[in-house]
Amino acid sequence: MRSNEGVDRRAGSYHGRRRAMGLAFAWLCGLSTCVGIVALAVLLVDVTLDGAPRLSVDFLSSFASRFPDRAGVKAALAGSVWVVTLTAVIAFPLSVAAAIYLEEYAPKHWTTRAIQTNIANLAGVPSIVYGILGLALFVRALGLDRSVLSGALTLSLLIMPVIIMSAQEAIRAVPSTIRDAAYGLGATRWQVVRHQVIPMALPGILTGTILALSRALGETAPLIMVGAVGFVAFTPGGLSDQFTVLPLQIYSWVSRPQPEFQEIAAAGIIVLLSLLLTMNAAAIVLRNRYQARS
Amino acid sequence: MATVYGIGSSGAAPALEAKAVSVSYGDATAVRDVSLTVPANRVVALIGPSGCGKSTLLRCFNRMNDLVPNARVAGRVDFHGRDLYDHGVDPVEVRRRIGMVFQKPNPFPKSIFDNVAFGPRVNGFHGDLDGVVEASLRQSALWDEVSDRLGDSAYALSGGQQQRLCIARTLAVKPEVVLMDEPASSLDPIATQRIEELIYQLKERYTIVIVTHNMQQAARISDYTAFLYMGELVEYGPTETIFTNPREERTEAYVTGRFG
Numbered sequence: 001m002r003s004n005e006g007v008d009r010r011a012g013s014y015h016g017r018r019r020a021m022g023l024a025f026a027w028l029c030g031l032s033t034c035v036g037i038v039a040l041a042v043l044l045v046d047v048t049l050d051g052a053p054r055l056s057v058d059f060l061s062s063f064a065s066r067f068p069d070r071a072g073v074k075a076a077l078a079g080s081v082w083v084v085t086l087t088a089v090i091a092f093p094l095s096v097a098a099a100i101y102l103e104e105y106a107p108k109h110w111t112t113r114a115i116q117t118n119i120a121n122l123a124g125v126p127s128i129v130y131g132i133l134g135l136a137l138f139v140r141a142l143g144l145d146r147s148v149l150s151g152a153l154t155l156s157l158l159i160m161p162v163i164i165m166s167a168q169e170a171i172r173a174v175p176s177t178i179r180d181a182a183y184g185l186g187a188t189r190w191q192v193v194r195h196q197v198i199p200m201a202l203p204g205i206l207t208g209t210i211l212a213l214s215r216a217l218g219e220t221a222p223l224i225m226v227g228a229v230g231f232v233a234f235t236p237g238g239l240s241d242q243f244t245v246l247p248l249q250i251y252s253w254v255s256r257p258q259p260e261f262q263e264i265a266a267a268g269i270i271v272l273l274s275l276l277l278t279m280n281a282a283a284i285v286l287r288n289r290y291q292a293r294s
Numbered sequence: 295m296a297t298v299y300g301i302g303s304s305g306a307a308p309a310l311e312a313k314a315v316s317v318s319y320g321d322a323t324a325v326r327d328v329s330l331t332v333p334a335n336r337v338v339a340l341i342g343p344s345g346c347g348k349s350t351l352l353r354c355f356n357r358m359n360d361l362v363p364n365a366r367v368a369g370r371v372d373f374h375g376r377d378l379y380d381h382g383v384d385p386v387e388v389r390r391r392i393g394m395v396f397q398k399p400n401p402f403p404k405s406i407f408d409n410v411a412f413g414p415r416v417n418g419f420h421g422d423l424d425g426v427v428e429a430s431l432r433q434s435a436l437w438d439e440v441s442d443r444l445g446d447s448a449y450a451l452s453g454g455q456q457q458r459l460c461i462a463r464t465l466a467v468k469p470e471v472v473l474m475d476e477p478a479s480s481l482d483p484i485a486t487q488r489i490e491e492l493i494y495q496l497k498e499r500y501t502i503v504i505v506t507h508n509m510q511q512a513a514r515i516s517d518y519t520a521f522l523y524m525g526e527l528v529e530y531g532p533t534e535t536i537f538t539n540p541r542e543e544r545t546e547a548y549v550t551g552r553f554g
Contacts, residue, residue, distance in 0.1 A: 108363055177400035181460070183361060185413035185467055186390025195416070196402060 047273075051266030059267055063233045064249065068260030073268050076249035078235035079148070079228070080275070083245055084217050086152035087159065092209055095160045099167035099205075104193050123161035130158040131225025139226050146227025149239040154222050159212040166208025170201040203290035210283035214276050220247040246272040308372075309334040309471055309501035310355055310392075315369035317350050317359060324350040326525040327369070332471070332518075337493060337502045339516035339533065341509060343548070347525040348505045352473050355503060356392040357385040373471075390417055393469035397476045399456035401448035401463075406431075406440050409448045409459055413467035426466055434462035435492055454485025461492065465500075472496065474504040478511065490515050509549055513537050521545045 062072025106112045134154030144150045174197050182192040223245055231252065232244040246268060253265035310332040317325040325347040332338050332355075340348040350359065357378060359365040370377040378388050390413075401409050410427045419426070427444070431437040436458040440451070448459055457477060464472055474493070478486040493502060493515050506512050512519050513533060520530040521544075529536060529545045540546045547553050 175400070177396060177398060178402060180358065180361070180394075180396060181400045181402065181463075182412070182416075184356065184358065184389055184394035184396070185416065185463065186386050187412075187416040188386050191416045195412070200403060 044273075047266045047269050050263050051268070051270045054263050054267035055270060059264075060271070064231050064244075064252075068258060068264055071253070071261070071264050073246065073249060073271055075232040075235055076244050076246045076268070077271060079232070079243035080217060080245040080272075082148050082236050082243060083151045083155060083223075084213055086148060086239070087155040087216050088209070088213055090152060091156040091160050091163055091212070094156070095163035095209070096167050096205060098160075099164045099171055100193060100198075102164075103168055103171040104189065104197065119161045119164055123165060127158055127219055128221040128225065130154055131222030133157065134222060134226040145240065146229075146242055147240045148236045148243045150226045151223050151228055151243060151245075154226050155216040155219060158219065158222060159216050162212040162215070163205075163209050166212070167201070167205045170204025170208065171197060173204065174200045203287045206286045206290075207283045210279050210286070214279050217245075217276060217279070218247055218272070220245075220251060223248060246275070307334045308332065310503070311372040312351070312354065313370045313372065315351065315354055315367065315371060317347070317354060317368075318366050319362065320364050324525055325354070325522075328522070328527045329369075330520055330527060330530050332501060332503055334501050335497055335499075336517040337497050337504060337515055338518045338520065339512035340503065340505045340520050340522060341507070341512050341548070342522035342528075343553070344507065346522040348520075348522050349475055351522065352475055352503060352505050353394075355471065355473055356389045356394055358389070358394065360385050390467050391469055392471040392473060393464035393467060395457070395461050395464055395472065395474045395477045398480050399453055399460050401451070401456050401459050404448060405445045406448050406451070406459060407444040410463050410466045413463060417467055430462040430466040431459075433465050433496070434458045435488065435495075436462055452485070454481050454488060457481060457485070457489060458492065461489075461496075465496075469500065471501045471503065474502065476505050476507065479507070486511075509537075509551075521548060523548070 059072045060077065061074055062070055063075050064073075065071040102112065102116065106115075131154060134150060134157070138144045138150040138153045139146060144153070178196050178200065179192055182196045187195070227242070228244050228248050229242065232242060234241075236243045250265050250268040250272065253261045253268060308331045311329075312331075313329050315325060315328045316323065328347075328351055330338075340352060342348050353359045354367055354371055355378075359367055367379060370379060372378075373388075373392070376383070402412060404412070407427055410430050411423055414423060414426050428437060428441075431440065436455060439455060440446075440459075448456060451459060457480075461472075461477070478489045481489065490511065493504065496502060497517075504512075504516065516533045518531065519533040519536040521528045521536060521540075521542075523544055529540055529542045531540075536545060537549050540549065
């Protein structure tokens with residue numbers, strides 16, 4: 001009897017330890033999550049407190065100025081919208097085409113594998129390197145100068161690997177049974193891709209694209225390299241115009257000594273974050289809509 | 295030429311003739327030197343244990359193996375006297391005339407109507423699409439169940455209904471031959487029975503080659519049965535002969551359930 005109790009007690013303490021481990025792990029994970037959320041919340045509150053009083057229609061519709069009261073984000077907002085839109089127009093079709101080629105057409109041998117590995121590596125190259133490439137290639141060699149187009153092309157190179165990889169992922173997720181069914185009905189490869197693969201992969205492709213574009217929206221370094229400047233008193237009217245973008249404008253304000261400009265920078269950050277959150281929300285809405293349909 | 299047992303006296307014209315067909319994936323040979331004749335408007339069952347090459351052989355008949363990287367097909371498959379693997383034969387056209395129904399129901403994530411209409415559409419059909427869809431759904435005995443909800447997603451149908459939809463989809467492109475790769479293996483007994491009845495009706499207008507690992511099913515629905523083992527055709531002949539009086543010992547052992 002006694003020894004039996006001993007066994008039970010040992011077993012009991014063992015179970016107790018396992019339970020405690022499980023609880024501790026859950027708490028640890030919960031705490032880690034909190035660190036991220038709390039940091040984000042503090043940032044948002046801080047920025048909002050600093051910047052909200054400065055936010056107004058005037059702030060959105062005024063150009064940058066030496067005088068804090070007259071400074072606004074018009075040029076930077078327009079520049080960001082220009083650059084990101086143009087980047088989307090350039091990068092999206094190229095990346096999706098590349099992904100479709102790699103998944104549906106390319107023969108699977110070592111060249112394709114080498115290209116694949118390269119794309120994965122390119123996604124990890126620091127953005128400043130793309131800036132230097134953009135400066136040498138687009139600004140100088142192609143003579144595009146410090147223009148919206150140079151900036152958009154540079155950012156396109158930067159985000160293409162990301163879009164290609166997420167598009168490949170989405171295309172690979174289309175079941176092969178669907179492809180078989182379509183081929184079995186006498187569809188050509190193009191028809192299979194056009195009518196089955198792309199529609200099914202589209203939500204995933206769009207989500208990946210929008211997330212990549214959000215990254216492009218927040219980029220500063222490569223755009224400094226291709227000549228975006230911190231002080232622009234006009235909105236771009238064409239592809240060859242000079243431009244600035246929100247992150248750059250914010251950086252230029254933050255680096256000024258006057259405290260008023262810190263508040264203006266905070267207001268600029270609110271504008272940038274709103275733009276980012278809108279894009280991410282669009283990604284979620286798009287995905288849900290397409291998923292509900294199929 | 296390998297001998298083709300027991301066929302020829304039936305009087306039916308051949309729809310497909312496999313002649314010394316071998317298929318390999320890389321170094322592995324899946325089908326070795328198989329010759330058999332599929333008579334028109336008959337049901338031919340391919341039976342054999344898992345991995346015996348029956349699905350691979352089936353996929354030779356409409357060049358689906360072309361889609362598998364490093365699959366190689368040797369020999370010839372004659373269809374109306376012409377080798378399907380001849381230079382200049384378009385595999386897309388082959389697959390239109392020789393349709394296929396797969397193991398698991400695989401409807402497109404579209405409406406019931408669009409599933410059936412997909413084949414005619416990609417083949418450039420201009421005409422009464424509604425009529426084709428209705429006729430195909432009637433042929434696959436699904437029309438009465440779905441006629442009032444053609445716009446609904448095909449995914450809303452039960453497994454058995456989905457498989458009949460896939461059959462309707464195949465029939466919509468008006469093939470001459472329908473290949474079926476274990477079409478009832480993922481269905482319950484009642485749905486299976488409906489598919490079998492359907493196959494029985496379809497052979498009036500189509501030639502059917504069906505892969506099945508269910509021997510009762512082969513015995514019930516087929517006119518001819520081919521027994522494959524380890525990539526080779528062991529025996530081919532009228533279903534009754536194969537099941538009651540096979541000439542090969544291995545066939546008898548398999549159909550009586552002693553191995554496989």
